[in-house]
Amino acid sequence: MTRQFDVLVVGGGPGGYALSIRLAQKGKRVACIEKESVGGVCLNWGCIPSKALITTAQRYDWARHGEDMGIVADGVRLDLPRAQRRNHEIVKHHTGGVAALLKSNGAELVKGTAEVLSGRRVRVQPESGEPFELEALQALVIATGATPRVLRGIEPDGRHIVTAREAVFFEKLPEHLIVLGGGVIGLELGSAYQQLGSKLTIVELTGGLLPGTDADLVKVVEKRLVSGGAEILTSTRALGVEKTDAGVRLRVQNERGERVIEGSVVLVAAGFVPNGRGLGLENIGVSLDAAGHVTIDERCETSVPGVFAIGDVSGPPYLAHKAYKEAEVLAEVIAGRRVVIDYKAMPSVIFSAPEIATVGLSEARARADGGDVVVGKMPFAALGRAQALGETEGFVKLIAREGRLVGAGIVGPEASELVAELTLAIEVGASLEDLALTVHTHPTLAEAVHEAAEHGLGQAVHIINRKPKPAALARAS
Secondary structure, eight states, X not given: OXXXXXXXXXXXXXXXXXXXXXXXXXXXXXXXXXXXXXXXXXXXXXXXXXXXXXXXXXXXXXXXXXXXXXXXXXXXXXXXXXXXXXXXXXXXXXXXXXXXXXHHHTOEEEESEEEEOSSSEEEEEOSSSOOEEEEEEEEEEEOOOEEEOXXXXXXXXXXXXXXXXXXXXXXSOOSEEEEEOOSHHHHHHHHHHHHHTOEEXXXXXXXXXXXXXXXHHHHHHHHHHHHTTOEEEOSOEEEEEEXXXXXXXXXXXXXXXXXXXXESEEEEOOOEEESOTTSSTGGGTOOBOTTSOBOOOTTSBOSSTTEEEOSGGGOSOOXXXXXXXXXXXXXXXXXXXXXXXXXXXXXXXXXXXXXXXXXXXXXXXXXXXXXXXXXXXXXXXXXXXXXXXXXXXXXXXXXXXXXXXXXXXXXXXXXXXXXHHHHHHHHTTXXXXXXXXXXXXXXXXXXXXXXXXXXXXXXXXXXXXXXXXXXXXXXXX
């Protein structure tokens, strides 16, 4: 007998489980179909465990280099297996918590691999036993996420050639980690293992690290990597890899010719591909783009009425909080409200060393769009709290058009936390003057936001104002 639900959600990652819980709270009968463990990439081997590893790396680095603060810790030793046991415990805690929340809210978790038969019917193949079918009376939602991109000729084997899925749980520190890809994953894990003691080489196909990120911000992170001994090869193509008794030999090519890099392990961090194909969606008329993303409208609906998609499978940016937001919007859509997605203030964070956070428009994009663009900056080196913390690299950068904040970039300590205020500022349409008039506690890192706004207005107190206050920024009313 085919079981019926109001809504079927295929995928139990951040978007899928959040949507299932929200719909169940609204009284909908929901089945969330997941073939592995709930939480998706984020909880199982992405956002959460990588940040636990990064925290271990930061603490270890602080312990080894605390002399300037009068902390001399002799014999500091890294116990990576113990750190990874903690990492696994954190993952278990969160995935178990999500499963419990689904159950307590009345959403049913169905384990198995889904195949879409129609806009209302899904066949589920459990790990053992016979397949069965489920029917959606109201809506079918695709939330299947994305998978690490595999490079031809450099296929992961889980040992010598790995993806982030394995690298985040290394129990033996790589003597020499070679990272293919200078994007978010490559820099986050590369920075962490460098702080833990690995030699680091980053091979990036494009002309710079973190393609698409404001070069001003990237320079600060690149400088830290290089000062720590990292070799960064940009505009460089990986040609192939040979496994050896000692590790790997990676053959690369750039304008200087070919060379071979010998290392312990290769981390393939060449981005992600959406899990849009192989579900049967094409057979029922759901449109996919060239990359395999499920195309959606502002209501998260696909080309087939009643079939929706959220999260990574529906397109970049690949961010858990984007999936959460889409889940909130879609829950209201399915409940009958007239709401749409708004990405105007979608923050993004790179947990490198130091952190990078951005929201809204970059300076280059804002200037390309035209108008009276003003930039205000505050270096952390001029901030008392940053000096006290010993974290003075980087700055806060605010981009305003006609006095209104349209973008921001932060590189430095706690950038991931500081960006929240600027996200709110863009969401509510705040001006530079609004930020400048807002009292920020002293001494804090958040004062950098206040001072950057004052700098944009040409009236900063703690740094030099290089340009007079533009007439266009005269007191907004």
